[in-house]
Structures are given as C-alpha cells and as structure tokens.
Amino acid sequence: MAERRKKGTTRGGKTAPTRKASRKSKPSTRGSALRPARVKQAGFSTEYSLLLTATMILLAFGVVMVFSASSTSQILSDGSLAGSTFYLKKTLIAVTIGLVCMWLVMRGSLSRFREMTPKFMIGTLIALVLVLFMGAAINGTRGWFIFGPVQIQPAEFVKLGLVLYGANLLADRPDRLHSVRDMGPYLGMTGVALLLVLAQPDMGSAMVAVFAVFVTLFAAGARPRDLGLLAGGVGGIAFLFALAAPYRRDRLLTFLNPDGDVTGNGFQIIQAKIAIGSGGFDGVGIGNGVQKAFYLPEAHTDMISAVIGEEFGFLGMFALILVYGMLGYAGFQIARKAKDDYGRILAGGLTGLILIQACINLYAVMGMAPLTGIPLPLVSYGNNSLIVSLISIGLILNVGRGGRAATLSKPVPRRGPRPNARLRLIEGEGQRKPTQPARRTSGAERRDSGRRYGGARGSSPRHSRRASR
Numbered sequence: 001m002a003e004r005r006k007k008g009t010t011r012g013g014k015t016a017p018t019r020k021a022s023r024k025s026k027p028s029t030r031g032s033a034l035r036p037a038r039v040k041q042a043g044f045s046t047e048y049s050l051l052l053t054a055t056m057i058l059l060a061f062g063v064v065m066v067f068s069a070s071s072t073s074q075i076l077s078d079g080s081l082a083g084s085t086f087y088l089k090k091t092l093i094a095v096t097i098g099l100v101c102m103w104l105v106m107r108g109s110l111s112r113f114r115e116m117t118p119k120f121m122i123g124t125l126i127a128l129v130l131v132l133f134m135g136a137a138i139n140g141t142r143g144w145f146i147f148g149p150v151q152i153q154p155a156e157f158v159k160l161g162l163v164l165y166g167a168n169l170l171a172d173r174p175d176r177l178h179s180v181r182d183m184g185p186y187l188g189m190t191g192v193a194l195l196l197v198l199a200q201p202d203m204g205s206a207m208v209a210v211f212a213v214f215v216t217l218f219a220a221g222a223r224p225r226d227l228g229l230l231a232g233g234v235g236g237i238a239f240l241f242a243l244a245a246p247y248r249r250d251r252l253l254t255f256l257n258p259d260g261d262v263t264g265n266g267f268q269i270i271q272a273k274i275a276i277g278s279g280g281f282d283g284v285g286i287g288n289g290v291q292k293a294f295y296l297p298e299a300h301t302d303m304i305s306a307v308i309g310e311e312f313g314f315l316g317m318f319a320l321i322l323v324y325g326m327l328g329y330a331g332f333q334i335a336r337k338a339k340d341d342y343g344r345i346l347a348g349g350l351t352g353l354i355l356i357q358a359c360i361n362l363y364a365v366m367g368m369a370p371l372t373g374i375p376l377p378l379v380s381y382g383n384n385s386l387i388v389s390l391i392s393i394g395l396i397l398n399v400g401r402g403g404r405a406a407t408l409s410k411p412v413p414r415r416g417p418r419p420n421a422r423l424r425l426i427e428g429e430g431q432r433k434p435t436q437p438a439r440r441t442s443g444a445e446r447r448d449s450g451r452r453y454g455g456a457r458g459s460s461p462r463h464s465r466r467a468s469r
Helices: 046-078 086-107 110-115 117-134 154-172 184-198 203-220 224-244 246-256 267-279 304-336 341-365 383-400 443-452 461-468
Strands: 136-138 141-147 150-152
Touching: 046 086, 046 304, 046 383, 086 383, 110 117, 110 154, 110 341, 110 383, 117 141, 117 154, 117 184, 141 154, 150 383, 154 184, 154 203, 154 341, 154 383, 184 203, 203 224, 203 341, 224 246, 267 304, 267 341, 304 341, 304 383, 341 383
Parallel strands: none
Antiparallel strands: 136 141, 141 150
C-alpha cells in the first residue's frame, strides 16, 4: 500500500510539506521576460583600433613637426616670435576640420556615400576644368582656388573620387575585370581626370592617382597580366610626357645625377641628404635641426621627412615607417574582412592611396625617386591633403565597423558554364518530356495491374496471410 501511494502524500491523504528548493535547483530568470540577459556587445576589431591609433599618432607627430620645421624660418625672416606659430595654427584648424569629417564619414551610411559617388566625381571634374581658368598659380602650378585664407586644391579630391568611382563601378560589375577592354569605362574616366591634372601641370598628383587606380583594380580582382599591360603602357606614356617639357626633363636628369647641378635643380635633394646624414642614429634632438633654416626648401611640406631624419635620426625614420606599416596592415585587413565587395574594394583602394603618397615622399627625400612635391600624408603641412586623408580613413573605419553598401544593380552573370554545370545530354536529360497531369485510377485497375506484373493484390493483412499459405 505504501508503494502505491503517490509521492508527497501521507496516509491520511494530506499532502506532505515539500522541502525548499536549493539554490542550485532554483530556476533562473536570466534571459527571461522578467529580467533579460545582459548580452556582452562585441567591441571593435583589432584592425579598427590599430588604424585609429596609427592615425592619431601620425596627426600628433605631424603637428609637432610642422611647428618645428616652420618656426625657425619664420623667426629668422620676421625677426620676432610673432609669426612663429603661423603654420601651426593653420594645421590645427585643418586637423579639427579633418577629424570632424572623419567622424561624420565613419558614422554615416556607406550606401548613401555610394549613391553620391557619381555627383562627387562629376563635381571634381568640373572643378578641375574651372581651376585652369579661374585658379591661382603657386610654384608654377595653376591648381588652387583661393578664397581669402581658404585654399582648395581639386587635384587632391580627384584622387579620392577615382577610388570611390572604381569601387562603385567594379563592385556590381565584375565583368569589367575580364580584360583591359572591359575596363574601358573606368580607365576612360581616369584618363579624363589625369589630362585635366596634367594641364595644370601637376605631375605628382597625376602619378599618385595612377597608382591609386592600380591598387583599386588589384583589390577588385583584376588579373596580374592585365595590370602588367596597363603598367607598361602607362609607364611608356609617362616617360614620353616627362621628356616633352623642359622642366620635367631637367628634374628627371637631376634625379639621375644630382651632383651635376649642385646650386640649381640638385640643391634640394642634396640638402635633404645632408639633413638625413646629419641626424645619424638618434638625431640631433627636436628643434635643433639646422637644415630647415633656409637650407632646405619647403621644409614643412614635402621635405618634412628630411627634418625628421635630422632631428630624430635613423630611429625616428624607422619608427615613422613602422607606424605607416601599421596603418597599411590595418587598412588591408579591414578590406580583407569587409562584408561586401564594395567595402573590400573601397578600403583596399583608399589604404593604397595613403601608402603610395608616403612611399613617394620618403623615396624622393632619400634620393630614390624624382622630386614630385607630394606631401607626407597626415604629417606634412597641406590642408587639402590632410582633410582628404582623414576622409579616406573615415571611410575605411566605416567598413571596419561593419558598414556595407546596398547593391545598385543586379550582378552580371559570369561568362561560360557555371562551375557545377553538368552536360544533361550525357545524363539523358537533353530533352525533357512535357509533364502530364496524373490520371486517377480506380481500385479495380490497381488490382489488375498488380496481378499482371506479379504483384500482390493488396497490402492488407488478409491478403498477406493468403499469400503465405
């Protein structure tokens, strides 16, 4: 009788008091409607943090070096300390504007920026045309709009526009990468922009734009063979173009033999080598450089690398290259992990744009490339270059945050058979018979069909027993 009694009841039928549930057996309300679980949000990726850190290091270092490179010449020319912070103030204003633009671009919608790409590209081309007639000439190049203290250089923005245009075009049209002929629309837009830049003339900006286009094509998946053909053609045209103008020809000959004209075209590169050599291993100390005092032309712009080499030595140059390497690694990793093709092409092209300018500047200062007037990105004085570089980094950070752009058009199908396609003719499916509606059959027909083909008359147990007898 005791075994038949229900659990938890006594002989009288009364319910026995149950023990209090222990803490281990107590049901948890975590994740329920009463108390929702706290989900730990995933932080930003390592590449995102590396890129942002490298950017801030270069910006801070650039502000210090612009003041160090420009204050000495300003004091010696004015005879007072009043104008020693002139370039420092302008750089701080440009840094503030650039950081605001970077934050807005980083937090904005990548799809909206993609929709604005055609308008932005057309606007930059119109500005390049207008600057040839209405622009101001600085150092022999008519490439600036001057509105009081504000100077706008359209050639800096066309570099960004070409990368944006390439990512916009090639993300939805992978068929544009099958051959050089298929790249025609992108190469045609690039050619128009380059002709307008070379008409200023600005050989350095044109060269940077060409390299940025090559990196964009490579990030999009262009074949190395096609890129090699393009490189050969562009290199031949650039060589002929360099020999066409006397000043470009002299600059090329000076690069090959700088000692041939020490007081003329070779003066700047020789003084840059002297500055780097004077720095030695650990430099002469910040602010103690001598070459920036009228010996080194444009010390605060495209020759700021020589000032860094003199004041910080080999260690300073190595650390600078290391930070640029960190920036490049983070940018390309963000491109590799992008969520769509547009983000991958955009991040790869913009990272290449920044690194190309850094390489050209460093190579020129060390005598390994002709002088082109390209500033050191995020470090040299140059408001337009600084703002464009920060906008580019903002777009890369947007991709790193998981930003993606909507597909504007349906992708074009690949040429040829699909990878998993099979020959239906071999499988006997070359011609399919038209499907006919199934005809209902009666029970008598089914039984007759079963007897005709030796099958059982039915599936019931009665038929099975008769068959076993």
